[in-house]
Amino acid sequence: MAEDPRPPAWDLYWATVEGQLGTGPSGFVRWALPFLRSVPGTDLVEIGSGAGRDLGYLLENGFSVRGVDFSSEAVRISRQLLATLAPEVSARGHVEVGDATAFLAGLPDRHLSGVVGLVLYETFSDRELDELFRGILRTLRPGGVHLWCVRDDVHPLREKVTMVPPNQGGPPGRAVDHTFFSRSKCDTLTGLGFERVALEPRAETHYFFVADRKPVASPPAAQ
Numbered sequence: 001m002a003e004d005p006r007p008p009a010w011d012l013y014w015a016t017v018e019g020q021l022g023t024g025p026s027g028f029v030r031w032a033l034p035f036l037r038s039v040p041g042t043d044l045v046e047i048g049s050g051a052g053r054d055l056g057y058l059l060e061n062g063f064s065v066r067g068v069d070f071s072s073e074a075v076r077i078s079r080q081l082l083a084t085l086a087p088e089v090s091a092r093g094h095v096e097v098g099d100a101t102a103f104l105a106g107l108p109d110r111h112l113s114g115v116v117g118l119v120l121y122e123t124f125s126d127r128e129l130d131e132l133f134r135g136i137l138r139t140l141r142p143g144g145v146h147l148w149c150v151r152d153d154v155h156p157l158r159e160k161v162t163m164v165p166p167n168q169g170g171p172p173g174r175a176v177d178h179t180f181f182s183r184s185k186c187d188t189l190t191g192l193g194f195e196r197v198a199l200e201p202r203a204e205t206h207y208f209f210v211a212d213r214k215p216v217a218s219p220p221a222a223q
């Protein structure tokens, strides 16, 4: 089977941008925080945790967060960031190298309060997205939330994927395929078993911010 070009492309990306992104939280995770706080419990997973800026923010807001990223370079940088936090804060965080779907497959059912995924679904195939979303649904507790952010399908760079990370600055001819998301594609993924809480288009950045909830099982019918 051909080698997956995505992890080395992301390694190159993180090796190039280290120090340029800053450690401040993304606008997305600040938007996501009230949804995460609406769920009982504090156990979260961030898939594609990158250099750890949002993972650190969630830890500082009282959550316990496991991050997973298939770029070992990203994980190296995020561990450096964790080491700068107060010991009682960083103790609630853990980051490891791995594939998001495989990582979720190793977790028990119905226990997470939230799963966060910021701008990584673009390089998943439809089959991979289906498997990932089903894994998120299985691991969330009833009422748990999936907060996700994807590039929209009128993004100005959709015709120039060689300029979109992780391709930006990468070797020519090795571009990683990208998907840009329509509303209906977002709705189809939510329809795998979630309830839509919010979908917010961000016109200036061409992102969709999405909040989905695992349905709370209906109470037993009254006798």
Ligand SMILES: C[S@@+](CC[C@H](N)C(=O)[O-])C[C@H]1O[C@@H](n2cnc3c(N)ncnc32)[C@H](O)[C@@H]1O
Residues within 6 Å of the ligand: 006, 007, 010, 026, 047, 048, 049, 050, 051, 052, 053, 054, 068, 069, 070, 071, 074, 098, 099, 100, 101, 117, 118, 119, 120, 123, 165
């Ligand atoms: C655009 S970056 C976002 C990183 C981080 N959320 C942030 O905003 O700083 C996407 C990250 O997802 C990771 N990634 C992409 N596909 C993945 C997969 N299947 N499993 C694990 N990590 C993945 C990449 O290595 C990359 O670090």
